[in-house]
Amino acid sequence: MAKLHIDALNKSYGETKVLVDVDLAIEDGEFLVLVGPSGCGKSTLLRMIAGLDAPTSGDIYIAERKVNALAPAERRIAMVFQSYALYPHMDVLKNMTFGLKFTGVPAAERERRVAEAARMLRLEPLLKRYPRDLSGGQRQRVAIGRAIVREPDVFLFDEPLSNLDAALRVSTRVEIARLHRLLKATMVYVTHDQIEAMTLADRIVVMNQGRIEQVGKPLDLYYEPANLFVAGFIGSPAMNFFTGRVERIEGGEALVTGPCIGSVAVPAATFSPGDDLTLGVRPEHLGQGAGAFSTSGMVELVERLGEASFAHVRRADDRLMVAEIRGRDTPAPGESVTLSAPAQDIHVFDARGRRLAATPVNSA
Amino acid sequence: MLKQRAETLGVHVILIAYSLIAIGPILLVVMNSFKARKAIFGAPLAPPNADTFSLVGYAKVFHASHVVTYFGNSLIVTLASMVLVLLLGAMAAWALTEYRFRGSTALALFLSIGIMVPIRLGSVAILKMMRAAGLNDTLTALILVYIAQGLPLAIFILSEFIQQIPKDLRDAARCDGVPETRIFFEVIAPLLRPAIATVAVFTIVPIWNDLWFPLILTSSDSTHTITLGVQQFLGQYITDWNAVLAALSMAILPVVAIYVIFSRQLISGLTAGAVK
Amino acid sequence: MAEPMSQVVASMPRGRFLALMALFLGPSVAVYTLFSIYPLIATMALATYTTDSAGAYAFVGLANFVTLLADSVWSKPFWNAAWNNLIFFAVHMAVQNPIGIALAGLLSLPGIRFKSLYRTAIFLPTMLSVVIVGFSWNLILSPLWGVAEGALKSVGLGGWFAPWLGLPSTALATLALISVWQFVGIPMMLIYAALLNIPDELVDAARVDGLGNFRIFWHIKLPLVLPTIGLVSVLTFVGNFNAFDLIYSVKGALAGPNFASDILGTFFYRTFFGYQLQLGNPTMGAAVATVMFFIILVGVCFYLFVIQRRMRRYAF
Structure with a gap:
């Protein structure tokens, strides 16, 4: 159990910058998820915490101890890999004990730890089997078991579920959440799957192009995304964006109009007439009827999922927006619809993509 | 249809x-x-x-030549070369693919010269060197030359195999605290077993079958290999068809037997895509 | 892009890293340098010396090469051997590689049973010593035994038989064909492996498009394995210009009849070790080896810089 602290971490390969000035503090016992599109640097960051890759500059502290110069084994971390990385020529028992031999754990203690981990992960019947005889889910449990027996300060997971099929992914996700409660260990978990991130994390770190876009609790990210990237990345289907321009300032409010939106009033604080901005509305907040914000278009496609349907609507600017429609009464393709959203569900982003804290107040 | x-x-x-x-x-x-x-x-x-x-031909071969000695020599030379080519080759291949250091690419290129340029062309100097070192007419000389001959291709083939081993494995071993040398010997080396067949076909079989180096480096019966021994026997008894056919069969049969026993692994190793 | 050095290696003390590299690379580099690279260089150096009757060496620059290429006593047999070697290579390219490609193509067809049996049989001769193969064919083609003649007679072609290995006009081609018979397994195997790497979907897609097996092979598979065919060709080239065992064991160092089957390997052997009453000449032998080295080097460079550059490798 330990805190993890990352200070001004940079990584570049020649001209390409993989990580740019990453600062991060992870609390003792926290489950932190690094999420972002592929190539955003999340795996590199994890590998640097593990000591598998060297940072170009910056420091990493585990349990208040600077670990930059330490080998992975000396950092008291354990890592679970996407490919499981089980030693194919060793049985499950050997896989779990192999590393302990080199870190000076006595035989009796090794046995105790393996027995405990095997019980926790229901691996007892598999101990004499070889990786090739195990299913994907079993292999993943062995890989997790191999991490547990090391009794590390920090667990590192590198997309551990992405090689599993959908059903197994859900059950293993639940398993990992249970383990975290049980072990109360610090865990850093990398994924590109926002559902994994939302369900597992105490806090989520959203990364993009080597930078941290936002750090926060899952629902905070959902309701208060810091910028356009996070707003678009968290939530599925993604948030709809509408461009607009400030028409005039009136009574502390900026009146905004745009190519496919009716005029809307937003707090004027930082705006002056002529400023460009972006409004964001999540599909589930777009409904048929009247509201502070309104837009219209022609329905192109309706995806029916059961509990809801997604209407893909072609807007005046020729882009598609998605509205979530509850119930059996869905519009038909070809139909023109007017969609609206209540004031509190509209996100306002300035020209640089930063979200403004307050929301629009009423329709103009 | x-x-x-x-x-x-x-x-x-x-x-x-x-x-x-x-x-x-x-x-x-x-x-x-x-x-x-x-x-x-x-x-x-x-x-x-x-x-x-x-079996009159076989009786003649046993009687008139040191076929057992030749066979033993071939076995010693081939096995020793094989073990060392595989061991040293795998170690070098691992070091060159895993550890990048200044000059590692140049070193890899240097080692690959021998794939294309036959060592035979250096025979003149090899013979001089072996004489100077007092190694001419010894099996040691043959083994040393064959290691040098086999290494470049073995390193090339083994490197391809090593690149197919998931990188996560050595990362996992490092997280587990396994020392670097043990990562090679206990994690990587056991996984190279499928490569043995490919290396054997391309570097070991040619050693067993080689005529050139036994011809120039060995001069006495006690150091002849089976290929050279049979070749000389054939030259001597060319008119004794029984003996000639028996000698040929004795050189053919062990190779065929081993080949047939291992052909499945051998061929799957060859087609596993090691040499693309 | 080269994989970046891992933190583990980067943070290792320099001395320990050097010791590790010495352990892993030292023995290989030492044996290889000492017994492969040094002899090559020493041989080339020796080619610039000459010996007198007392055995003393004297530096003569490129004189040995001038002698070899221009003095008719040396140049006639040299050019004869070089020309024969070229024919030897041409026969391999024209016969061995097409047969190997065809066999690989047949073996890679879907739904052919007993594949591994066929592969085992066809690759078997490759495993044998060239000496054994040479002698075996020597017996089979010998008019004394009459096996070949009998076989031809049985299919009504008895009149075609001739002691091919003994005739100056046919000895070289016959030897080349024996070598083809032995080594056809190598192109077959390498190309077969390359064919296996072509994804099934690609072949299925072509089949859905209405192409038959032959057209699929010709238009889809063959272009995709061209890089392997290039590799096979350069391996054949190096092997052929380095050949010795077959001709030495069938025809002896004199590569008869009347040097009709003499190639560079046998010529090198005679020059270096001597034959019959002729004494060996190490410095001229070294010169021959050096020339062979450059021939092989030219071939390999041609492959690396002309052929390989133009061939695209497809990633599947």
Whole structure:
């Protein structure tokens, strides 16, 4: 159990910058998820915490101890890999004990730890089997078991579920959440799957192009995304964006109009007439009827999922927006619809993509 | 459907025909080595039967040459070279693919010269060197030369295999605290077993079969290999067909036996995509 | 892009890293340098010396090469051997590689049974010593035994038989064909492996498009394995210009009849070790080896810089 602290971490390969000035503090016992599109640097960051890759500059502290110069084994971390990385020529028992031999754990203690981990992960019947005889889910449990027996300060997971099929992914996700409660260990978990991130994390770190876009609790990210990237990345289907321009300032409010939106009033604080901005509305907040914000278009496609349907609507600017429609009464393709959203569900982003804290107040 | 079956049949006819061309001559030699002289010439294509069976050729080979010694020498030279080529080759291949350091690419290039340039062209200097070192006419000289000959291709093949081993494995081992040398010997090396067949075909079989270096580096019966021994025996007894056929068969049969036993692994190793 | 050095290696003390590299690379580099690279260089150096009757060496620059290429006593047999070697290579390219490609193509057809049996049989001769193969064929083609003649007679072609290995006009081609018979397994195997790497979907897609097996092979598979065919060709080239065992064991160092089957390998051997009453000449032998080295080097460079550059490798 330990805190993890990352200070001004940079990584570049020649001209390409993989990580740019990453600062991060992870609390003792926290489950932190690094999420972002592929190539955003999340795996590199994890590998640097593990000591598998060297940072170009910056420091990493585990349990208040600077670990930059330490080998992975000396950092008291354990890592679970996407490919499981089980030693194919060793049985499950050997896989779990192999590393302990080199870190000076006595035989009796090794046995105790393996027995405990095997019980926790229901691996007892598999101990004499070889990786090739195990299913994907079993292999993943062995890989997790191999991490547990090391009794590390920090667990590192590198997309551990992405090689599993959908059903197994859900059950293993639940398993990992249970383990975290049980072990109360610090865990850093990398994924590109926002559902994994939302369900597992105490806090989520959203990364993009080597930078941290936002750090926060899952629902905070959902309701208060810091910028356009996070707003678009968290939530599925993604948030709809509408461009607009400030028409005039009136009574502390900026009146905004745009190519496919009716005029809307937003707090004027930082705006002056002529400023460009972006409004964001999540599909589930777009409904048929009247509201502070309104837009219209022609329905192109309706995806029916059961509990809801997604209407893909072609807007005046020729882009598609998605509205979530509850119930059996869905519009038909070809139909023109007017969609609206209540004031509190509209996100306002300035020209640089930063979200403004307050929301629009009423329709103009 | 009919056309497809005719096509399949045609393919089999061609493959059977070529397979016969490939093994027919070998079968012919081996078959006739078990026959009496008269039957060899009278009915060369007939297999030996109770009347024509004879081991006179084999008796002659055992009597007139040191075939057991030759065989032992070949075994020593080939096995020693094989173990060392595999061990040293795998270690070098691992170091070159895993550890990047200044000059590692240059070193890899340097080591690959030997894939294309036959070591035979250095024979003049090798002979001089071995004489100077007092190693001429020893099996050690042969083994050293064969290691040097086999290493470049072995390193190349093993590097390709090593690149196919998931990088996560060595990362996992490092997280587990396994020392670097043990990562190679306990994690990587055991996974290279499928490569042995490929390395064997391309570097070990040529060593067993080599005539050139035994010819120039060994001069006494006690250091001749089976290939050289048989070659010299054949030259000497060229008119004694029984003995010649027996000597040929004795050189063929062990190789064929080992080949047939391991052919599945050998061929799957070859086609596993090691040499692309 | 080269994989970046791992933190583990980067943070290792320099001395320990050097010791590790010395352990892993030292023995290989030492044996290889000492017994492969040094002899090559020493041989080339020796080619610039000459010996007198007392055995003393004297530096003569490129004089040995001038002698070899221009003095008719040396140049006639040299050019004869070089020309024969070229024919030897041409026969391999024209016969061995097409047969190997065809066999690999047949073996890679879907639904062919007994594949491994066929592969085992066809690859078998490759495993044998060239000496053994040479002698075996020597017997089979010998008019004394009459096996070949008998076989031809049985299919009504008895009149075609001739002691091919003994005739100056046919000895070289016959030897080349024996070598083809032995080594056809190598192109077959390498190309077969390359064919296996072509994804099934690609072949299925072509089949859905209405292409038959032959057209699929010709238009889809063959272009995709061209890089392997290039590799096979350069391996054949190096092997052929380095060949020795077959001709030495069938025809002896004199590569008869009347040097009709003499190639560079046998010529090198005679020059260096001597034959019959002729004494060996190490410095001229070294010169021959050096020339062979450059021939092989030219071939390999041609492959690396002309052939390989133009061939695209497809990633599947």
